[in-house]
Amino acid sequence: MSSIKGPSTHEYDGSNLRIAIVHARWNESVVDALVVGALNKLGQCGVKAHNIVIQSVPGSFELPLACSRIIAGSRTQNGGSTGDLLGFTSANTPGSVADSPTASVPFDAVIAIGVLIKGATMHFEYICDSVSHALMRTQLDTGVPIIFGVLTALNEEQALERAGMGAGMRHNHGEDWGLAAVEMATRCRIWGQGKFMEDAS
Ligand SMILES: Nc1c(NC[C@H](O)[C@H](O)[C@H](O)CO)[nH]c(=O)[nH]c1=O
Numbered sequence: 159m160s161s162i163k164g165p166s167t168h169e170y171d172g173s174n175l176r177i178a179i180v181h182a183r184w185n186e187s188v189v190d191a192l193v194v195g196a197l198n199k200l201g202q203c204g205v206k207a208h209n210i211v212i213q214s215v216p217g218s219f220e221l222p223l224a225c226s227r228i229i230a231g232s233r234t235q236n237g238g239s240t241g242d243l244l245g246f247t248s249a250n251t252p253g254s255v256a257d258s259p260t261a262s263v264p265f266d267a268v269i270a271i272g273v274l275i276k277g278a279t280m281h282f283e284y285i286c287d288s289v290s291h292a293l294m295r296t297q298l299d300t301g302v303p304i305i306f307g308v309l310t311a312l313n314e315e316q317a318l319e320r321a322g323m324g325a326g327m328r329h330n331h332g333e334d335w336g337l338a339a340v341e342m343a344t345r346c347r348i349w350g351q352g353k354f355m356e357d358a359s
């Protein structure tokens with residue numbers, strides 16, 4: 159009997175959405191595969207490349223604050239920061255900031271991506287618990303959908319499988335997160351107008 163598990167497969171039009179992907183750098187090879195999966199699905203839904211912002215943080219524990227600050231910054235009048243933040247010159251220097259001459263455009267959704275792999279201590283449990291609760295609180299506080307793209311794997315194989323990299327080359331969950339971002343961004347925009355979206359049959 160085939161499994162009943164799995165995400166919705168409805169497609170949505172993302173051609174006028176602005177999406178941020180915020181990813182941790184721990185377990186980077188798996189994170190990178192998940193980010194690619196999300197980007198591929200965003201592209202399939204019509205999200206334009208110039209409407210996708212990708213930012214990284216050291217680890218998953220930093221994801222909630224990063225999402226909160228990126229959402230807040232996208233709502234300011236002067237857009238993202240111009241000039242550099244850390245005194246570095248621009249052009250591929252770590253810490254430099256791309257100019258953002260245009261006025262800010264708020265993000266319609268944020269995809270938070272990280273890979274947590276259980277180690278020998280309780281560190282894993284505390285990060286998983288705190289990050290999941292904080293991301294939920296941040297999306298409710300800001301009203302911006304934050305897609306939970308944090309793998310909480312008990313071992314490396316579980317993480318690899320969920321990024322489509324395992325021996326069985328299982329499904330890349332990044333694709334699910336990309337689709338969820340487009341759907342929730344679309345629905346929240348419509349709900350915010352006091353309207354309702356016909357549910358695809
Ligand atoms: N062990 C993993 C971590 N640990 C690092 C924390 O997320 C955090 O960056 C550090 O404690 C400093 O605040 N992060 C992951 O994303 N994945 C792990 O498996």
Ligand SMILES: CC(=O)[C@@H](O)COP(=O)(O)O
Nearest residue numbers: 275276277278279281282
């Ligand atoms: C998720 C973690 O922080 C974990 O990988 C750290 O490993 P350990 O518990 O052995 O320190």
